[in-house]
Structure formats: C-alpha cells, structure tokens
Amino acid sequence: MLIIGPPGSGKGTQAERISERLGVVAISTGDIFRANVKGGTPLGIEAKKYMDVGDFVPDSVTNEMVRSRLSQDDVENGFLLDGYPRTAAQVDYLDGVLARRGQQLDVVLQLTADDDELVRRLLGRARETGRSDDNEAVIRHRLDLYHEQTEKVVAKYAEGGILTQVDGIGGIDEVTDRVMAAIAAPRIASLASGR
Numbered sequence: 393m394l395i396i397g398p399p400g401s402g403k404g405t406q407a408e409r410i411s412e413r414l415g416v417v418a419i420s421t422g423d424i425f426r427a428n429v430k431g432g433t434p435l436g437i438e439a440k441k442y443m444d445v446g447d448f449v450p451d452s453v454t455n456e457m458v459r460s461r462l463s464q465d466d467v468e469n470g471f472l473l474d475g476y477p478r479t480a481a482q483v484d485y486l487d488g489v490l491a492r493r494g495q496q497l498d499v500v501l502q503l504t505a506d507d508d509e510l511v512r513r514l515l516g517r518a519r520e521t522g523r524s525d526d527n528e529a530v531i532r533h534r535l536d537l538y539h540e541q542t543e544k545v546v547a548k549y550a551e552g553g554i555l556t557q558v559d560g561i562g563g564i565d566e567v568t569d570r571v572m573a574a575i576a577a578p579r580i581a582s583l584a585s586g587r
C-alpha cells in the first residue's frame with residue numbers, strides 16, 4: 393500500500409495509525425532521511441542539502457534506499473510506503489522492484505487538503521518541532537513540487553484503477569476513520585483483513 397499526499401496532509405500521522413491497525417510495517421522515506429541526517433551518515437549529509445531547501449532528494453539516491461529497505465524480511469507480508477514514490481521515475485523504479493519480488497500494490501491512498509490548510513499545519517509544526525524544512529518559503533516550494541511532479545504520480549495510479557482518495561481535512565481521528573472505511577471497501581478488503 394502507498395500513502396501519497398502533499399506535505400502536511402497527514403501522511404506520516406496517518407501512516408503510523410494504519411500500520412498499527414493493519415499490522416504492516418510503515419516505511420517513510422522522509423523519516424529514513426531524517427534519521428540519516430541526525431546520525432550524520434553520508435546519505436544524511438547528501439540528503440540534507442536537498443531537504444533543507446525543499447527539493448526532492450535525487451531519484452538515484454532515494455530509489456536505492458527504498459530498494460534496500462524493501463529487501464528486509466519484515467516487508468514480506470506487506471508494507472505501507474509513506475512519501476514514496478513522488479516522481480514518475482520513482483514509480484517506474486518501484487514497479488520494477490515489486491515485479492522482481494513477485495509483489496503488487498493493492499491500494500494507493502491519496503490524502504487531500506488545500507494549500508492554505510497545509511501551510512497553516514506545517515507552520516504549526518515548525519513552532520513545535522523546529523523542523524528545518526518547515527518555514528513558509530520552503531513549504532511553498534514543497535507544495536509546488538507536489539503539484540508539478542507528484543500529482544502526475546497520482547494520475548498514473550488512478551489510471552491503473554488502484555487509487556482511493558480520502559479528504560484529509562478534519563480531526564486526526566476523523567481522518568483515520570475515513571481512511572479505514574476506504575480501505576474496508578470490498579475491492580481492497582483483502583488488505584484490511586490481513587491477507
């Protein structure tokens with residue numbers, strides 16, 4: 393399963409909850425990058441240059457990181473990817489990785505919210521956590537990239553018939569309820585029942 397949405401739409405927030413309820417591991421590329429930045433690893437030093445200004449980390453770096461993460465044992469019974477893929481090239485790469493593993497995506501969940509609400513939330517987070525990419529200019533740039541590049545990714549999955557959209561506006565519990573109801577729809581019930 394994938395969770396896609398603009399920055400601040402609640403991806404990380406909801407991914408944690410969905411992962412608990414479905415009993416599948418959640419993998420956030422943003423979290424992996426931040427852990428590497430914190431640990432001062434070569435990957436973190438490279439990623440920080442892009443993250444601080446709100447750019448995507450290059451596909452070559454991100455794809456290899458995801459391939460390596462998906463080769464671990466805990467993803468055998470399923471996984472929830474949060475924040476990946478964000479570019480058309482990442483979609484193609486993920487398709488290849490999954491095909492080689494004999495796996496396929498069951499559902500792509502898109503969380504939606506308007507830009508003003510997203511900026512408001514991320515500025516709120518900036519006050520609480522001081523994340524280096526949560527200042528208004530960088531937030532606007534991240535939103536522009538989402539509209540320019542990641543919406544094409546969403547369109548691709550819509551064409552493939554596996555996209556489910558959920559309104560991300562409302563309280564966190566309310567959004568979780570919507571997500572779980574969307575996942576329980578007959579087409580993807582096998583996922584919710586832990587197939």
Ligand code: B4P
Pocket residue numbers: 398399400401402403404405406420421422423425442443444446447448449450454474475476477478482513514516517525534560561562563564567
């Ligand atoms: P991410 O970590 O994915 O950051 P994000 O888009 O801001 O989402 P996040 O999950 O943190 O926030 P959420 O919406 O849950 O990426 C960070 C950077 O890493 C990227 O800019 C890029 O540089 C790099 N990167 C990551 N993946 C990449 C890839 N595939 N390719 C290239 N580069 C990549 O929550 C935001 C805030 O809203 C929180 O404070 C939360 O409390 C609040 N919130 C959530 N739901 C709410 C609700 N319903 N109501 C009110 N507030 C809510």
